Amino acid sequence: MGLTGLAIFKLLPKTNCGECGVPTCLAFAMALAAGKATLSQCPYVSDEAREALDSATAPPIKLVKFGSGDKVLEIGDEQVIFRHDKTFYHPTGIFIEVADNDANLAAKVEEINGISVERVGQKYELDGVAVANASGSADTFRAAAEAVAGKTDKAIILISECPTCMEAAASAIAARKPLLYAATAANYEKMVEVAKKVAAPLAVKGEDLSSLAELVAKVGYKELVIDSGARQISQVIADQTQIRNSSVKKRFRPFGYPTIAFTTESDPAMEVLEAQAFISKYASIVVLKTVKTEYLTSLFSWRANLYTDPQKPIAVQPGVYPYGAVNADSPVYITTNFSLTFYSVAGEVEGTRIPSYLIAFDTDGLSVMTAWAGGKFIGEAIGPWLKDSDINQKVNHKKIIIPGGVAAIKGKIEELSGWEVLVGPRDCTSIGSFAKLRLS
Amino acid sequence: MPVEIYKDKFTGKGQEVILGATKEQGGTRAYTVKMGGSSTLPFLFYEGEIPNRPVIAMEVWDIKPEWNPCFEQYYGDVWNDPVAWAKKAEEYGAEVIYLRLQGADPELENSKSPEECAKLVKDVLAATGAPLIVEGPGQPDKDNDVLQAVAEAAAGENIALGVAEKDNYRGIAAAAMMGRHCIIGRSPVDINILKQLNIMITEMGVPIDKVINDPMTSSLGYGIEYSYSTMERARWGALIGDKMMTPPVICLAGPEAWSKKEPNAVGEDAGPGWGDQRDRGIMWEAMTAAALLQAGGDLVLMRHPEAVKLVKKQIDALMVPNKY
Numbered sequence A: 001m002g003l004t005g006l007a008i009f010k011l012l013p014k015t016n017c018g019e020c021g022v023p024t025c026l027a028f029a030m031a032l033a034a035g036k037a038t039l040s041q042c043p044y045v046s047d048e049a050r051e052a053l054d055s056a057t058a059p060p061i062k063l064v065k066f067g068s069g070d071k072v073l074e075i076g077d078e079q080v081i082f083r084h085d086k087t088f089y090h091p092t093g094i095f096i097e098v099a100d101n102d103a104n105l106a107a108k109v110e111e112i113n114g115i116s117v118e119r120v121g122q123k124y125e126l127d128g129v130a131v132a133n134a135s136g137s138a139d140t141f142r143a144a145a146e147a148v149a150g151k152t153d154k155a156i157i158l159i160s161e162c163p164t165c166m167e168a169a170a171s172a173i174a175a176r177k178p179l180l181y182a183a184t185a186a187n188y189e190k191m192v193e194v195a196k197k198v199a200a201p202l203a204v205k206g207e208d209l210s211s212l213a214e215l216v217a218k219v220g221y222k223e224l225v226i227d228s229g230a231r232q233i234s235q236v237i238a239d240q241t242q243i244r245n246s247s248v249k250k251r252f253r254p255f256g257y258p259t260i261a262f263t264t265e266s267d268p269a270m271e272v273l274e275a276q277a278f279i280s281k282y283a284s285i286v287v288l289k290t291v292k293t294e295y296l297t298s299l300f301s302w303r304a305n306l307y308t309d310p311q312k313p314i315a316v317q318p319g320v321y322p323y324g325a326v327n328a329d330s331p332v333y334i335t336t337n338f339s340l341t342f343y344s345v346a347g348e349v350e351g352t353r354i355p356s357y358l359i360a361f362d363t364d365g366l367s368v369m370t371a372w373a374g375g376k377f378i379g380e381a382i383g384p385w386l387k388d389s390d391i392n393q394k395v396n397h398k399k400i401i402i403p404g405g406v407a408a409i410k411g412k413i414e415e416l417s418g419w420e421v422l423v424g425p426r427d428c429t430s431i432g433s434f435a436k437l438r439l440s
Numbered sequence B: 001m002p003v004e005i006y007k008d009k010f011t012g013k014g015q016e017v018i019l020g021a022t023k024e025q026g027g028t029r030a031y032t033v034k035m036g037g038s039s040t041l042p043f044l045f046y047e048g049e050i051p052n053r054p055v056i057a058m059e060v061w062d063i064k065p066e067w068n069p070c071f072e073q074y075y076g077d078v079w080n081d082p083v084a085w086a087k088k089a090e091e092y093g094a095e096v097i098y099l100r101l102q103g104a105d106p107e108l109e110n111s112k113s114p115e116e117c118a119k120l121v122k123d124v125l126a127a128t129g130a131p132l133i134v135e136g137p138g139q140p141d142k143d144n145d146v147l148q149a150v151a152e153a154a155a156g157e158n159i160a161l162g163v164a165e166k167d168n169y170r171g172i173a174a175a176a177m178m179g180r181h182c183i184i185g186r187s188p189v190d191i192n193i194l195k196q197l198n199i200m201i202t203e204m205g206v207p208i209d210k211v212i213n214d215p216m217t218s219s220l221g222y223g224i225e226y227s228y229s230t231m232e233r234a235r236w237g238a239l240i241g242d243k244m245m246t247p248p249v250i251c252l253a254g255p256e257a258w259s260k261k262e263p264n265a266v267g268e269d270a271g272p273g274w275g276d277q278r279d280r281g282i283m284w285e286a287m288t289a290a291a292l293l294q295a296g297g298d299l300v301l302m303r304h305p306e307a308v309k310l311v312k313k314q315i316d317a318l319m320v321p322n323k324y
């Protein structure tokens, strides 16, 4: 991304020695621009050229990782302002803050571990715990960090502006690769030392955008997460938008890092709405306090929606799925292979507790009504498929239940497949009552 | 290192639309609401003008709807009295009343006549001070008849009539024009159809400052991202100068959110880890609304009074001007 082949060519030695594996410097430049080669393949680039090329070919926002084991969180590396321009890649990490001197620390971490929301075939969990050095004591902070690390394998953020406290806690759990929050104008020299020592990413906190940029330039460390210091929701949104625009559209390097945002509302419902705005507007991490799942369910769902790839709907493998101990009398339902539709329906079919077959019909991942309107979930497509499908060998009846929204396709399916069509309810949440009434 | 503030250079801006008319303006509303008119993306005050805050409308039905039992405590005594219900909605914070004439659905046994609908609209107007939106039963022929009668009955009040779609807009547009009312044009999450519909409606003679767009809302968890991106693209289109993308946007957050499983399910029906229904339901609606505000929603239709409170607070906080 960024430089054209020609611009890169200007920075190469132009000797055409061929050691890079392609015959000419120009060919090599083209390969670089297309992302098919790496600069290290040419032994002769000058240091200045290397620096210019490195920064020009680096992604606009750096990818930063923290945490350990299978809970490594990847943030940053976004390329667009709007999801419809391409897609958003690395979903915002959602963290819960706990105080190091909280008497119920262990129980809180248990609670955080226990949050697990399942819907439409997806499972949502919190990404980690942010331990705040509320005590101001290095010993308490270290003990809390160790306790949290012992209780959870999720990613950890350490929050303290006191370098000695940070060093105590960070070195104790260095193997967990925590994110250190935060370096400020007052402490950055020492904080960078700590970060380098434990090889952990460091958050940099400014007082506004300008002081943030200044500080980033000064720290001379590249594993960074940035925070403009704003806390009022509309200012946070403005700053986050500035950071995203400057890094993506202008390649302003000091802002080419993932960001972190903190909620301030004390009412849990408002806090979750605040977090929603931060997620919508580019925060790579949000830190909040609420662990109530009746609120978090919505927040997780929003994050999942925002980060789905607009170019390809999430689909399930088309085919015949059994639910429960099916036999030759089991009812047969049909829906589309759009994962949202499929899992909504599957949950309801399973909920009837009558062993049943559910067909995920291939609609290229479109919902029922969309696929119907688009000519992909119609009698002319379903009928012939059903006639030859191996479901004919699995059951000894020929009755299929279709979604109520597409009642109009009943006749064509019957004509082309020889099956009898039962029109189900419009909304799959009524499948339970439908089954009770019609199938038992 | 003073940072250079990045600003997009826009040449266009959203169309401001006024709903309602006070006495001086020939109506009887206690106030009017202004929507749209922004020359920047949502809530980015440093980049341009945001003359109007997003507005909250609340649903009122002319027949008893099948809503979650949790609404009983708020509306239980007014299910069969739309006029009292409308007054209640005002108490709960509705800035606009959204009257759904579902009882005029021709498939119903005692389907209401256009005259009955017109009378109801008059009664609601007489009992309340908020600007009004009226949605027909959703059956093209009946919509035309009902909205025609409603438009006449509400002459001078500058209400909004809905919902006009690509295959059914002429009658509604004619009614809006005749009564000098606003019109809501709905397009199926498709920015090209949105634009096309605006062109057709304005070509019929409805001025653009009487058009509100419904780009089709989907609920949180069920395709909301399509609505979100369609709205972002429409706002961008307006800002770069496409006049036919400028109308303010209405989002049907309440009805869409509550039609899903997550806000409603109790006991065994609720999925693993979903938490208590009451707060989950309120949050599901509030989250749907708040997400669409970030994409540029100007008018949000809501249902639960507690969700309304939350979203209003959120709007307050978002409307604090950010500056550099």
Ligand code: B12
Pocket: A313, A333, A334, A335, A336, A338, A340, A341, A344, A345, A365, A366, A367, A368, A369, A370, A371, A372, A373, A374, A375, A401, A402, A403, A404, A405, A424, A425, A426, A427, A428, A429, A431, B187, B188, B189, B190, B193, B216, B217, B218, B219, B222, B223, B226
């Ligand atoms: C998101 C969306 C899109 C997305 C598609 C995303 C996708 N992966 O499907 C996009 C933008 C691509 C799209 C495109 C189109 N769309 Co579209 N779209 C929608 C929207 C907003 C939501 C659809 C959705 O995801 N619903 C959620 C899923 C879960 O619903 P569902 O699959 O229908 O399943 C439900 C029921 O059918 C039932 N059910 C499902 N399976 C089964 C099985 C059984 C046995 C039973 C009993 C019940 C049951 O339960 C489920 C939950 O209630 C709707 C409007 C709306 N708000 O509903 C319009 C809508 C479906 N689209 C519509 C149209 C016309 C189109 C287009 C043809 C035109 C256009 N430009 O919009 C194209 C066609 C695309 C193509 N290539 O063929 C129309 C269909 C009108 C009609 N009745 O014919 C709708 C209704 C909008 C409208 N009112 O105009 N669309």
Ligand code: SF4
Pocket: A012, A013, A014, A015, A016, A017, A018, A019, A020, A021, A022, A023, A024, A025, A026, A028, A041, A042, A043, A044, A045
């Ligand atoms: S190795 Fe370097 S100098 Fe040699 S051809 Fe390749 S790019 Fe040119």
